Amino acid sequence: MRNPPVDDRLEARIVDLWVRVTNAGGAVGFLNPTSHEAVAPLARQQLSAVTAGRDDLVVARDGDEVLALGFLATRASEVSGHVGTIQRLQRDPQVRGGGLGARVLAELEQAGWERELSRLTLTVRAGTGREAFYLAHGWQLDARLPGRLLDAIGAEVDELHLSKPRPASDPRPSGEVPRLVDGEAPRASGTGKTAAPLPVRRLDLDLPLPDYAHPGDAGLDLYAAEDVRLSPGARAVVGSGLAVAIPEGHVGLVHPRSGLAARHGVTLVNAPGTIDAGYRGEVKVVLVNLDPAEPVTLHRGDRIAQLVVQSVAHVAPVEVDELPEFEDAHEQTPGGARGAGGFGSTGR
């Protein structure tokens, strides 16, 4: 979520993550080992710039806990005000995979483009391999400054400077339906391949655009636009904060997330929900808690379902007296055609 209200609780969670990331070997401004006392003043300073509206903060949370975060710092300068700097991008060392860091980065970039910045920069400590992550997300290496930083044992290490220019087809200012630049094919982020455009309106500008968590994933993650508490057996219709225009000849299918199902017994009443090509209202997710004993609380910004877009065949029903025989193209069906057999006719 972008720029959540800053209070003592959030600050404490942020400092806590920052200390854990540093002490696990992360390079986010402090030497390993560090302490809450060392990190807290800098965290407070960065958060006050967010509260003042000068900088942006993006956090990924699980309930109250902060799992990943990053800042976008801006400058009030006539000559360098067009450049923003991404700082302190960090992810809980215990949370592997899931593309959390990539999502926080994408949201920070989006914040920069919405501020009409024309270039974003960041620095990384050489030797950590972190630059590979940014290069894979469209950043370029501008410079390597020798000996600018100290590592955990006090030895000088190089500092790498990376930047990303504002893309020609970046997200439009808030509220506008994205329009494709002529001749340019959109890319599904993370896949590196061109993908069919899916026009999306964010009805809730604090929620990220839906994205694939990994290259090759079938479903775009959908986020909850509101908090919801589900008692055992209870259901709720939860907004996703999105409206989409599914291309003609296709359908959007809202599928459950297996993680929520396995961990909490939360699935969809109508799995998969059908989003028709002509539907322009908010995509809603009909959640149900199938756990017999435990209630579950989901928060705004949590991923609650996934949208799979598939092509559909449209057929013209033609009334007949007799249905034609099934013709097995391969003539290999053991036991003949199915006929009227169903509902377990082949055994258990």
Ligand SMILES: O=c1ccn([C@H]2C[C@H](O)[C@@H](COP(=O)(O)OP(=O)(O)OP(=O)(O)O)O2)c(=O)[nH]1
């Ligand atoms: O999980 C879902 C299912 C549906 N819809 C929206 C999109 C869909 O195009 C519309 C209608 O859904 P569906 O055809 O499944 O509902 P219905 O009960 O047949 O309602 P209607 O009479 O409006 O078609 O509601 C959702 O947002 N989420």
